[in-house]
Amino acid sequence: MALEDTRTLRFFNRGPSAVARLVFFSVLSLLLLFVDARYRYLESTRQVISIIIYPFQRLTALPGEMWDGANAFLSLQSHLVAENEQLRLRHDADSAQLKQMETVLNENAQLRTLLEIKQRAEYSVQAAQIVYLERDIFKRKLFVDAGEQNGVQAGRAVVDNSGVVGQVTRTYPWLSEVTLVTDKDNVVPVQVVRSGLRAAVFGSGNINELELRYQPVDVDIQIGDELVTSGMDGTYPPALPVARVVRVERDPAYPFARITCVPLAGVDRHRTLLIVSGVPALPPRPVAEAVQDNAERRKNPLRRGKP
Amino acid sequence: MRDQMTMDREFLLPASRRFIMASFVVAVLLEWLPWHGMALVLRPDFVGLLLLYWCTHKPHRVGIGIGWLLGIFVDVADASLFGQHALAYTVLAFGGLSLNRRVQMFSLKEQSAHVFVLLLASYGVYALVHWQVRGYVEWSYFLGSLTSALLWAPLTLLIQTLRRPRRNPNEL
Numbered sequence A: 001m002a003l004e005d006t007r008t009l010r011f012f013n014r015g016p017s018a019v020a021r022l023v024f025f026s027v028l029s030l031l032l033l034f035v036d037a038r039y040r041y042l043e044s045t046r047q048v049i050s051i052i053i054y055p056f057q058r059l060t061a062l063p064g065e066m067w068d069g070a071n072a073f074l075s076l077q078s079h080l081v082a083e084n085e086q087l088r089l090r091h092d093a094d095s096a097q098l099k100q101m102e103t104v105l106n107e108n109a110q111l112r113t114l115l116e117i118k119q120r121a122e123y124s125v126q127a128a129q130i131v132y133l134e135r136d137i138f139k140r141k142l143f144v145d146a147g148e149q150n151g152v153q154a155g156r157a158v159v160d161n162s163g164v165v166g167q168v169t170r171t172y173p174w175l176s177e178v179t180l181v182t183d184k185d186n187v188v189p190v191q192v193v194r195s196g197l198r199a200a201v202f203g204s205g206n207i208n209e210l211e212l213r214y215q216p217v218d219v220d221i222q223i224g225d226e227l228v229t230s231g232m233d234g235t236y237p238p239a240l241p242v243a244r245v246v247r248v249e250r251d252p253a254y255p256f257a258r259i260t261c262v263p264l265a266g267v268d269r270h271r272t273l274l275i276v277s278g279v280p281a282l283p284p285r286p287v288a289e290a291v292q293d294n295a296e297r298r299k300n301p302l303r304r305g306k307p
Numbered sequence B: 001m002r003d004q005m006t007m008d009r010e011f012l013l014p015a016s017r018r019f020i021m022a023s024f025v026v027a028v029l030l031e032w033l034p035w036h037g038m039a040l041v042l043r044p045d046f047v048g049l050l051l052l053y054w055c056t057h058k059p060h061r062v063g064i065g066i067g068w069l070l071g072i073f074v075d076v077a078d079a080s081l082f083g084q085h086a087l088a089y090t091v092l093a094f095g096g097l098s099l100n101r102r103v104q105m106f107s108l109k110e111q112s113a114h115v116f117v118l119l120l121a122s123y124g125v126y127a128l129v130h131w132q133v134r135g136y137v138e139w140s141y142f143l144g145s146l147t148s149a150l151l152w153a154p155l156t157l158l159i160q161t162l163r164r165p166r167r168n169p170n171e172l
Helices: A002-009 A018-038 A043-074 A077-115 A287-302 B002-010 B017-032 B038-042 B046-057 B064-078 B084-098 B108-134 B139-150 B152-163
Strands: A124-132 A141-144 A157-159 A164-171 A176-180 A187-192 A198-203 A210-212 A226-229 A241-249 A258-263 A272-277
Touching: A018 B064, A018 B084, A018 B108, A043 A124, A043 B017, A043 B064, A187 A241, A210 A241, B017 B046, B017 B064, B017 B152, B038 B139, B046 B064, B046 B084, B046 B108, B046 B139, B046 B152, B064 B084, B084 B108, B108 B139, B108 B152, B139 B152
Parallel strands: none
Antiparallel strands: A124 A141, A124 A272, A141 A176, A157 A164, A157 A272, A164 A176, A187 A198, A187 A226, A198 A210, A210 A258, A226 A241, A241 A258
């Protein structure tokens, strides 16, 4: 303490003043922000830093994993037997349905050949464990333990056993960042199972709520309707369950109906997710349309109010 | 209380570089624990709080540059935009530096009030950047600054206990 007090008496020994440093680092941060938000040049830097901090991140996930492990180790045998029984029943029921589905698939393939429509492509899935859930209340994101080293690419769809969870938005060597369908303004192209109506479902930023926007007031949607992916964008394979409609408000004062859905996938229920790979790439979009699309996206943040 | 504190400060060990670094590592690990749901909303900003502590108590050691560097690391871990936390921590470190003489004159309770305002400013910077980029603000985010400010007194006491020399080196 005494040593430091004498140091403060010497003039000009602390380099630039605090204000100068504040200005310097603020400008540096703003520059980085601008470059990162606009151009995404800094992905390689992010990768390098992510490798440095990876061991620490795994370390913080350890208590949760140990808790799970201890739970599994200490679970009672009677409980296991009951669970086993339940799973066996479920398996029997599922395999019966699977047989049925195989028949339907064959039939469908035949009909498609007859109608000369392109065959539905099969896709493979890859299992990944959730390392941790969202870090920031602004974002609906999570990290899974499969990364570039496991062949994961950004843009892949992520599902669990009950529905679509989200999309891989960034990959690191051993981790991938998954943006959930409930992330604010995240869009998934969907189709209503009952009526075949195509629509787009938007994330609301709330973990168990999705919005079906821009549908006219008299749209044919009922409470309980199931929404599945339409496969229109080439990101999500078709016919994966996404959400169920829970509320439809038809107020003629507004141009659009307000439709609220709940996502079907339960991120908070299990640790394992599936990353879908091998969805066939669609032919590239015509250029003129793409430009218009970009312009629209840039305009959008300015008027973001609900319809 | 105040007498006790000033007396303690007289006898604090000089904080070694290693101790400061270790404290930041612990803070970062705490921040990366799998918080979610309500705990995430109320999660205190451990790194910011610790940065503020060192900026007010050891302004020659920890300053704006270290705050900025920490911000970059947190940005990568949180998958936020590069510079978002860095900017917030720069502002926070500047606040800590410019208030370092004043803050130490007050009792812990009064210090917490000062710290709350500084943290609010830093949270505000973060939210402002988010609003500029994504176009909306989640107001419950600011609750974190309140829990952080409440943690100021325990944190100060903890670190001062760790920095207090043992009276008898043979004592356990």
